[in-house]
Amino acid sequence: MxxxxxxxxxxxxxxxxxxxxxxxxxxxxxxxxxxxxxxxxxxxxxxxxxxxxxxxxxxxxxxxxxxxxxxxxxxxxxxxxxxxxxxxxxxxxxxxxxxxxxxxxxxxxxxxxxxxxxxxxxxxxxxxxxxxxxxxxxxxxPRSIPMDVPPKAPPTMDDVTRIGSIQIGTGMIMPDQCDVFGNMRTEYFIGKVSDSAPHLADALEVDMTRSPRIGEADGKRIGTAALEYRFAFQNLPRSGDCYNIYAGLAHVTGKTWGTFYWFMDPVTHMAYATLQATLIRFDLDTRKSIMPPPDAFEIMQRAIPQGMWL
The missing domain is CATH 3.10.129.10 (Hotdog Thioesterase)
Structure with missing residues (x-):
């Protein structure tokens, strides 16, 4: 190495x-x-x-x-x-x-x-x-997101509409976010998803937001962090291109839950990239993972569309 x-x-x-x-x-x-x-x-x-x-x-x-x-x-x-x-x-x-x-x-x-x-x-x-x-x-x-299953065919906006994926982000690629070839730099895929993710959690009206919260009962400062990500890149956006980000539920297991994100071109209706994340709730003071609130996963499964893919 x-x-x-x-x-x-x-x-x-x-x-x-x-x-x-x-x-x-x-x-x-x-x-x-x-x-x-x-x-x-x-x-x-x-x-x-x-x-x-x-x-x-x-x-x-x-x-x-x-x-x-x-x-x-x-x-x-x-x-x-x-x-x-x-x-x-x-x-x-x-x-x-x-x-x-x-x-x-x-x-x-x-x-x-x-x-x-x-x-x-x-x-x-x-x-x-x-x-x-x-x-x-x-x-x-890899633990929760295996690498041995190849990505599926890229989604289109028809898939977004059919599944009812939740739009959590929109914006435009700025010149300073691009590399010397004019393509959006890789870190902005995860950066823009990270910036948009609170819209998904906060919409549920359950304490699963990425933003730090202080629990009403015990005063703990609680946050959310990513454990794993997997990306499949399709067509890199360029300076001036607009984008929409859509989200859906992947899985709920133990303390963790998974989310799919589709980074879409609103003009061509094709995917720039697809992402899958595994997330966990943790105590910001002890830096230890904790269980989600009671019924949180049930609420997520009812409120967040399923059926998306990487």
Missing amino acids: IEVYRGSPNAWETDEMGHMNVRFYLAKLMEGIGVFCSKTGMPNAFKSNAPSTVKLKELHVRFVKEAHAGVPIFMQAGVIETHVSSAKIYMQLNHLDGSPCAVFRFELEHVDIHTGQAFLWSPKTAEIFKSIPAVMPEILA
């Missing part, structure tokens, strides 16, 4: 839960991918004059231990398997003592910058990939 990031979260990268927001996990992941490319024979992959680059096809994130402002973290990367024009990569974001903060499993595709078509890795890159195998502890494997 090779090191691809070393730094620490900034105070402005933390959120109302008191830890680094999910958006910035992906921002640091993308930094790591850039360094990974540079160290594997593709130093120009993210420059504006690059003949080729890499794009994410699919991504799984598992959050393990919170990252806090000013606390050092570093990330290592290794190759799971290599194909003709794509590769599956493992990256592990660690605290300074080596304990895992988050783990990322994803597929990178090598593409021509002008045509978007996938093509062969260079012999040099393919050879380097062989020398850096991923070391993946079994304890850090």
Whole structure:
């Protein structure tokens, strides 16, 4: 495994839960991918004059231990398997003592910058990939959102209407949210979903919101956090493109519940990306997970549409 990031979260990268927001996990992941490319024979992959680059096809994130402002973290990367024009990569974001903060499993595709078509890795890159195998502890494997089931066909707005998915977000992609190629940066997929998610929870009129709440009975400060995310990327939005975000219930199990999110193009009625998240309620003072309020899951199952997919 090779090191691809070393730094620490900034105070402005933390959120109302008191830890680094999910958006910035992906921002640091993308930094790591850039360094990974540079160290594997593709130093120009993210420059504006690059003949080729890499794009994410699919991504799984598992959050393990919170990252806090000013606390050092570093990330290592290794190759799971290599194909003709794509590769599956493992990256592990660690605290300074080596304990895992988050783990990322994803597929990178090598593409021509002008045509978007996938093509062969260079012999040099393919050879380097062989020398850096991923070391993946079994304890850090995906748990609630498996990776062995491939994503289904992307949804359309007809699917949104048929299911009755709840619209929780809308907006436009700004120039400063895009990369050198004009595409929205990856971290804004999860960032915009994170910003929109409270609309789903607050609409239920049950204490399952992402926003910190103080319980009426015991005075505890309660919040909601993500445990896992999985993404399937379709068509990347560009500066000036508008979007709508729709949500539906995936599952309820024990202390956790799952949500699907569809990031949709309101003009073409096609999907930019589909996401699945597993969430949990936790005490903001003890930093421990807790059970949801009585009947919360029953209310969610009655109020939130089901039938969406990744």
